[in-house]
Amino acid sequence: MNPRAKIERFLDNASRSRLMVYACVLGLIGLVLMSWSLFDQGWIPVMMAMSVGQGIGTLSFALFLVIVIIDLRKAEFRPSITPMPPKPEDD
């Protein structure tokens, strides 16, 4: 299966609520790492916040965006104005 099909299958079958749970757990870990450096400004917390903390936080937000993409794929987009039926004299 090519990668594109794989991604599409994932997007069709993934559980949104489970993705949201992962996003929340990662988000919490990221927030803890980022907040730690606000109060302890040694090199370990500062470095952790700016690398690992922000990395995990970004991942959490990315998971949320995946949920949005899943929803957008399922949404039906109807044009708000129905196209006119072709008139016989047009062709």
Place this chain on the structure above:
Amino acid sequence: MHVSPLSWIALTCAVVAAVIMIYYLIYRPPLNGRVKLLMMVAVGVLPIMTAMIGNLEGLQATEHQAFCGSCHTMDMHIADANDADSLSLAAIHSRTIKFGDKSCYVCHKDYGMFGYAMTKLGGMGHVYMFLSEFAWYDMEEALPKIHIARPFKNDNCMQCHSTTGRIWNGVADHNGLLEDLRTGTTSCASAGCHGYAHPFSKPDEETPSDAEAHSALSAPSPEGT
């Protein structure tokens, strides 16, 4: 420890975001439009605020002594700089308000740990050196192994000592070496001149005696000022 008002804002964002996330984890509301909007704030907007403020604060933190002091390898330099009885250049300067808590930073602006270089792990030679080697030494073992990487730039001193003042130029040694000093060929903080900034870290034979360190400073005559 210094906690700025910005940090409190960052922390508030983090706490609000955390509360919403924990709420979601406990109650698992269906992800309809409204809940998604809420979660967008909780995993997107608020954490990004925290991260941005955290970056600002983190970069600033690297200017403070506490940051440099978080590796024991730097302990003796800091202890000497803060010693009220020490006459080393580092200590004399640290006692002025312009240096204060930022004393290491003001003289060592070109040290590779400030600013964004710090976030790039590649630029973190010192963290690497620390973890691979220095973390396992105690201070006595580490001290003789730490050396300034590039010759110390006089530019760092010239931020404040412009080399254009009358008293400064009245010193014979300054006069003769003016070009060398401005270009940095001769370091202000060398033996025979003002002495090392951290004299305790040098082997005895390199450390200038007090007399030597101050011989270059012929006291300016009060009439001249």
